[in-house]
Amino acid sequence: MSELRKDPIVDRWVIIAAERGQRPSDFKPAPQPTSPVGCPLCEGNEDKTPPEVFAIRDGTPPNTPGWRVRVVPNKFPALAIEGEVMRSGIGLFDHMNGVGAHEVIIEAPDHNADIADVPLEQIVDILTAFEQRTCDLRRDKRFRHIMIFRNYGAAAGASLTHPHSQLIALPIVPKIVRDKLQSARNHYRQKERCIFCDLIEQELALPDRLIYQNDQFIILSPYAARFPFSVTIYPLQHSYDFTLMSDEQCLLLADALHFILTKYKTVLGDPAYNMMVQTSPNILPRPGHADYWSSIKYDYHWHIEIMPRLTKVAGFEWGTGFYINPVSPEDAAEYLRNDNG
Amino acid sequence: MSELRKDPIVDRWVIIAAERGQRPSDFKPAPQPTSPVGCPLCEGNEDKTPPEVFAIRDGTPPNTPGWRVRVVPNKFPALAIEGEVMRSGIGLFDHMNGVGAHEVIIEAPDHNADIADVPLEQIVDILTAFEQRTCDLRRDKRFRHIMIFRNYGAAAGASLTHPHSQLIALPIVPKIVRDKLQSARNHYRQKERCIFCDLIEQELALPDRLIYQNDQFIILSPYAARFPFSVTIYPLQHSYDFTLMSDEQCLLLADALHFILTKYKTVLGDPAYNMMVQTSPNILPRPGHADYWSSIKYDYHWHIEIMPRLTKVAGFEWGTGFYINPVSPEDAAEYLRNDNG
Numbered sequence: 240m241s242e243l244r245k246d247p248i249v250d251r252w253v254i255i256a257a258e259r260g261q262r263p264s265d266f267k268p269a270p271q272p273t274s275p276v277g278c279p280l281c282e283g284n285e286d287k288t289p290p291e292v293f294a295i296r297d298g299t300p301p302n303t304p305g306w307r308v309r310v311v312p313n314k315f316p317a318l319a320i321e322g323e324v325m326r327s328g329i330g331l332f333d334h335m336n337g338v339g340a341h342e343v344i345i346e347a348p349d350h351n352a353d354i355a356d357v358p359l360e361q362i363v364d365i366l367t368a369f370e371q372r373t374c375d376l377r378r379d380k381r382f383r384h385i386m387i388f389r390n391y392g393a394a395a396g397a398s399l400t401h402p403h404s405q406l407i408a409l410p411i412v413p414k415i416v417r418d419k420l421q422s423a424r425n426h427y428r429q430k431e432r433c434i435f436c437d438l439i440e441q442e443l444a445l446p447d448r449l450i451y452q453n454d455q456f457i458i459l460s461p462y463a464a465r466f467p468f469s470v471t472i473y474p475l476q477h478s479y480d481f482t483l484m485s486d487e488q489c490l491l492l493a494d495a496l497h498f499i500l501t502k503y504k505t506v507l508g509d510p511a512y513n514m515m516v517q518t519s520p521n522i523l524p525r526p527g528h529a530d531y532w533s534s535i536k537y538d539y540h541w542h543i544e545i546m547p548r549l550t551k552v553a554g555f556e557w558g559t560g561f562y563i564n565p566v567s568p569e570d571a572a573e574y575l576r577n578d579n580g
Numbered sequence: 581m582s583e584l585r586k587d588p589i590v591d592r593w594v595i596i597a598a599e600r601g602q603r604p605s606d607f608k609p610a611p612q613p614t615s616p617v618g619c620p621l622c623e624g625n626e627d628k629t630p631p632e633v634f635a636i637r638d639g640t641p642p643n644t645p646g647w648r649v650r651v652v653p654n655k656f657p658a659l660a661i662e663g664e665v666m667r668s669g670i671g672l673f674d675h676m677n678g679v680g681a682h683e684v685i686i687e688a689p690d691h692n693a694d695i696a697d698v699p700l701e702q703i704v705d706i707l708t709a710f711e712q713r714t715c716d717l718r719r720d721k722r723f724r725h726i727m728i729f730r731n732y733g734a735a736a737g738a739s740l741t742h743p744h745s746q747l748i749a750l751p752i753v754p755k756i757v758r759d760k761l762q763s764a765r766n767h768y769r770q771k772e773r774c775i776f777c778d779l780i781e782q783e784l785a786l787p788d789r790l791i792y793q794n795d796q797f798i799i800l801s802p803y804a805a806r807f808p809f810s811v812t813i814y815p816l817q818h819s820y821d822f823t824l825m826s827d828e829q830c831l832l833l834a835d836a837l838h839f840i841l842t843k844y845k846t847v848l849g850d851p852a853y854n855m856m857v858q859t860s861p862n863i864l865p866r867p868g869h870a871d872y873w874s875s876i877k878y879d880y881h882w883h884i885e886i887m888p889r890l891t892k893v894a895g896f897e898w899g900t901g902f903y904i905n906p907v908s909p910e911d912a913a914e915y916l917r918n919d920n921g
Contacts, residue, residue: 415899
């Protein structure tokens, strides 16, 4: 079973998910199926995955063909679904057992139906699966945060080419989410306004970094982007939780995702990328902490981050937390806004 | 000129080092010279670099052959050496001009004399260059922190194959260094002991993660390692600043580096890696801050981190700050300690 360990000097948890007997030579990348033959996520190969926990189907039985989106537990999970969360200390070190959920959202029955190339209705189905799984896992009181992410391309860490996203439910709120929440909270306490709403307003006033806008969402090139051509998608209306989207918002988020992922293909030459859904941590009222959790609704504003993997992260970045971005966010916005493809 | 920008929500500075007219298609990796032909860092090609700022030579004139280690400004610096540090704000955003130093430490005249393969005396020369350049740049009151790092192999971000390290002098203390310092300071205030010294003592008592030890240094597999087979080298004696090493310590650090980098070649199959020298920020007594800076001497303990790049950083890591390490630090220590090569 995997375990969670905390660095005693940097406040950072790590999942140690050691597979038994793994040797140094096991780190050569495994060959991937590039066609439906042998792909465990393709329609017709439902018996090659663990049994599904969710699917959008037109009346067909579970774990058979006939689905549009299908969610299954990860066959090699980083965290295990069984067991209670147990914390312990060993001298300077903090330790937890590796309890959590790790699921795969299979985005299409067709091996080659990438999210950038499918009709908006299929993207809505994918987003619906994201919402449904998040809501379901939030009922489990052991989990404090649910992270949905998409790795596209080998350079972004994808180990299967079939279109898919992943979900990990964690027994603690991760540092990046806590940092964002703290910063948003400080701003709200001082100004009684959401920092993300303020940011959106400032960016709309002088739209050098505005890439796309529809009635419900905007896509921005972040002012302090770490990676060339990375973007953030924000809902225009304040909302702390992406599962609260209306049907109209869901359709317009599908539209925004389709816009930017198509742009990546046409303008950037189909780069590998990582996509992360940054929603609020699970609200967990506990005695003495009710204020802390309920104020999240005002402080936090959910968003989606997408980062093409065009540059390598090197020693300077690892050693300092500083990033060097060779493309100005304003130039990146101009490329992604216009038809340079 | 490049600029420094701070993310308004996550407390993170980024260097925007945009080259004029860079297009999306410029991100394909450039072909590298794999032999001395055309390599700007090789002996005999001194005119292909900016003039040297330091060299270890046996009486030969600057910018000619006859050196053992040579330091030159980076031809494409991330930060510019001229100008005063100017801070400004634009609404929610914080901005500084990109003042700093960016140098290349050419570690050997021979294109193929990698640090893992050379005599200890040459590693001592390299470490001497690190120390000399750090001491020299610290005299510049604009710089708050000096980071020395080594990118080895394309997957670690190296753009030249000739053995070299880099140095960046920054006008602010970066977040990772501030986080480590804060954590060390909290520990010291509570216990009047250095947290790193405590960590070393704990690890020596039950040496599951001990990889190597000589009279002055130990190499540990970190308890909460983010990456498989990453290591940290600590001086056994408390010291906040690596430039204060004695000659004996310098030789024994060379010995420790030689041990682990040779192990990476023999046991791990010569992986790409990043190496970072984590020394204290530049001590800068300012009115009202004297205590803050002088207590660094007690709080901080310098160290070197080395991280093989065997796994990909993916959406989960970028979105949460959590890392998944598929090799337990104890197994990694065992592989690197024993002769599995």
